[in-house]
Amino acid sequence: MLAELRRPERTFTIRQLCQEFKVTPRALRFYEDKGLLAPSRDGMNRVYSYKDRARLQLILRGKRVGLPLAEIREILELYGAEDGPVMQSAHSLKRFRHRIVEMEQQREDLDQAIIELKSACERIEKQLAEVRPDLLPRAEDYDQMLRARLDGHSYPLSAK
Amino acid sequence: MLAELRRPERTFTIRQLCQEFKVTPRALRFYEDKGLLAPSRDGMNRVYSYKDRARLQLILRGKRVGLPLAEIREILELYGAEDGPVMQSAHSLKRFRHRIVEMEQQREDLDQAIIELKSACERIEKQLAEVRPDLLPRAEDYDQMLRARLDGHSYPLSAK
DNA sequence: GCTTGCGTTGACGCTAACGTAAAGGGAATA
DNA sequence: TATTCCCTTTACGTTAGCGTCAACGCAAGC
Known part of the structure; x- marks a missing residue:
């Protein structure tokens, strides 16, 4: 079945x-x-x-x-490590805690990068709307992106 | 001066x-x-x-x-691109919009990864507190991390 | 019996982002 | 004058994360 x-x-x-x-x-x-x-x-x-x-x-x-x-x-x-080599994990613990701090920093960087890239895109789009409105992206493109996200697994960063 | x-x-x-x-x-x-x-x-x-x-x-x-x-x-x-080659930026615009969606997905991944890594660390620390409390990390270590963050520029991900 | 399709194990190739010497040019200091 | 820095360029080396064959095994279908 x-x-x-x-x-x-x-x-x-x-x-x-x-x-x-x-x-x-x-x-x-x-x-x-x-x-x-x-x-x-x-x-x-x-x-x-x-x-x-x-x-x-x-x-x-x-x-x-x-x-x-x-x-x-x-x-x-x-x-x-359910219960076995806790000792060995203990050794890595400090590094993991450090990594967590790094990742939180990375999240701030990411937020900032998103904000700036967005505003840069909007700036260009406005300039473009004045000069060549025909080149503006179609709504259909964004539909496609959203559908891709709903598929669950996102594409790798290096995707062409 | x-x-x-x-x-x-x-x-x-x-x-x-x-x-x-x-x-x-x-x-x-x-x-x-x-x-x-x-x-x-x-x-x-x-x-x-x-x-x-x-x-x-x-x-x-x-x-x-x-x-x-x-x-x-x-x-x-x-x-x-203050005003010059707007045409050329227009060409990249779709790709940048796509990248923004990726980065927002990456942000969610990052949040999730932080949550899980934190809870895994805490689990290990609890096990450790029962068996070998002497191996628990000192508060001074976290001080050091925080000071590093206040320095502004964070270390690269691949730092040893 | 032969191809087609999915699986396997090497082994070599490739790109990104630097590291690491080698060899040398000025300026200041001993 | 010689040593010491800091800078330069050129060039080869390195690591991660796979891509890309090559050569083979096995099972199904024609």
């Missing part, structure tokens, strides 16, 4: 995850190489569980906020 | 800007190579004006929010 597809027992092929999150198989294998993912196997083939999928979501969000993969790995270990 | 140092006629050597913003001369020359800066010269030596300094601030903030240098250059051109 189709409901199976929603049940947490469900597994994913590499291709399925790639399509869902718009990444390449190469990227997933790379993350595995670097210790961020560890899917089980069916023979040679990778089998991704729901937990693997959740980890991948965290990885991609980490990337979107600018974290290097090495640090994302540590954070994932922090999550995964 | 010392007040000269605050006046907008003031100029800077490469070393002065580097110390102020914690970057290397190599980086400034690199930005110049890529067309993000264009200081004047005294003989062979670079002379940075207040406007150059302001551009550098924008560059560094752009970097902190994850923009590639090439795009920062375009944004700087957008700012600098």
